[in-house]
Amino acid sequence: LNLSSGEGEREIEREADLMASNSEAGESSADYETMMSTSDVELLKRAWRNEKAAPEILQYEGALVQRAKEQIELVEETIDDYVENGIDPLVVSLYQMDLDRTQFLLRSYLRVRLLKIEKFMFHNLKSEEAERRLSEQEKVFATRCADDLAKHFEESVLLKLPENYQSVLKQSLISEVDDMVPQPHLDTFVVCRSKNFVSLNLYEEGESPETVEMERGDLYFIRYKIVKRAIESGQIDLI
Amino acid sequence: MAGQTDPHISLFSPQEIEFMAEDELVEIVPNMNMEQLNFISGDFGRFIPQIPTKVPLWLAVALKRRGKCTFRPPGWMSVDNLTQILEAERESQSTFQALPFSYVEIARLLIDHARDDIPDMFMVRSLVEDIRDVRLHKLETNLGSFQGTSAVKISNVSAMEVNIVRPFVRRALEAFYKHDKPEADVDRDTRSSRQQREANNEPRRPLRQR
Numbered sequence: 046l047n048l049s050s051g052e053g054e055r056e057i058e059r060e061a062d063l064m065a066s067n068s069e070a071g072e073s074s075a076d077y078e079t080m081m082s083t084s085d086v087e088l089l090k091r092a093w094r095n096e097k098a099a100p101e102i103l104q105y106e107g108a109l110v111q112r113a114k115e116q117i118e119l120v121e122e123t124i125d126d127y128v129e130n131g132i133d134p135l136v137v138s139l140y141q142m143d144l145d146r147t148q149f150l151l152r153s154y155l156r157v158r159l160l161k162i163e164k165f166m167f168h169n170l171k172s173e174e175a176e177r178r179l180s181e182q183e184k185v186f187a188t189r190c191a192d193d194l195a196k197h198f199e200e201s202v203l204l205k206l207p208e209n210y211q212s213v214l215k216q217s218l219i220s221e222v223d224d225m226v227p228q229p230h231l232d233t234f235v236v237c238r239s240k241n242f243v244s245l246n247l248y249e250e251g252e253s254p255e256t257v258e259m260e261r262g263d264l265y266f267i268r269y270k271i272v273k274r275a276i277e278s279g280q281i282d283l284i
Numbered sequence: 285m286a287g288q289t290d291p292h293i294s295l296f297s298p299q300e301i302e303f304m305a306e307d308e309l310v311e312i313v314p315n316m317n318m319e320q321l322n323f324i325s326g327d328f329g330r331f332i333p334q335i336p337t338k339v340p341l342w343l344a345v346a347l348k349r350r351g352k353c354t355f356r357p358p359g360w361m362s363v364d365n366l367t368q369i370l371e372a373e374r375e376s377q378s379t380f381q382a383l384p385f386s387y388v389e390i391a392r393l394l395i396d397h398a399r400d401d402i403p404d405m406f407m408v409r410s411l412v413e414d415i416r417d418v419r420l421h422k423l424e425t426n427l428g429s430f431q432g433t434s435a436v437k438i439s440n441v442s443a444m445e446v447n448i449v450r451p452f453v454r455r456a457l458e459a460f461y462k463h464d465k466p467e468a469d470v471d472r473d474t475r476s477s478r479q480q481r482e483a484n485n486e487p488r489r490p491l492r493q494r
Contacts, residue, residue: 086325143325147325
């Protein structure tokens, strides 16, 4: 049975919608166990891993970050209470370790995103898709950074060049696109693992329709572009 | 600083790989009483003397270091099992035996912190090292067969091994992909027919037949 690429994509979309709505309702039929037992720390770890491995910036996990922050604050208070009340220092130090681990994940997640924002500063602000993935604070950061950088370039170099070459974004006025803006390299290869059986199109529309089929748990070296949507929908994890 | 690993070496530092592995559950036998721990990462315990319980590796190591428990080494870490796996790894040039994804990190942590809980520890350690060597060597020699594909399956490769070979394999696959990519329509006419046929018949990893 041969699914055309169009059908295959629609099926993945449907499954993604199903998974998304199920996780919100908290009652998926097939993966009930996995959903219910996935702690926020697991989710944060997954978000961190994916963000590290992906060449472009991924969707900001606002709700997850918020929950993590709240839990961290709660535990910090609890630890202070414990210390005051003379609770066994062993127990206190264990809670502290768990806290440290969670904080590391959260901080590293945010830092990796900041690195990517800095790297592709102008691109993230230009591309609507990328901008949608930033949090409000990240947008502020990116805008400020871009403004500062643009101002720096203009003052130190650009305004001293002949008129046609003064743009921060284009090489010269003749350029049709913003060719001075570095973009993330989406054809880079990543390592991924699928949570369920999934079938993906190896090439873009119009080219030879070869598919790769991933069983649950298989590891693959694969071009990022191919798995990009499956990652967004949560079906595939980057390793 | 968190998040600052040099991307040109490896995506994750060895410490980060170990960090991820430390969430794996292992079995310990506590020698003290302790209330349940309600961590952000989950609930563990209660701890009752002589009653085995499962906890994350990081917690187990912390307790062991304070003399509060002993380890029950996982089944796959027995001398018998590891010997079997080593033989199987040596026999096949192209397939990898099934081992826990974090076997390197788990073995390392157990050997470092709980040697008295592992029967025949020196044997176990040397077997794990041999298995690592054989697998790494296999990975290196198999890299030659990755030509001209967009997706390469790597079954049963572990976390540490993936992280080590990742930079090289990525660059190699990207180079192959760039040179092997189906030509855009504009250029198709200018290429000789012979060249076109070669681009299509480049040895690809066999995909499952439907």
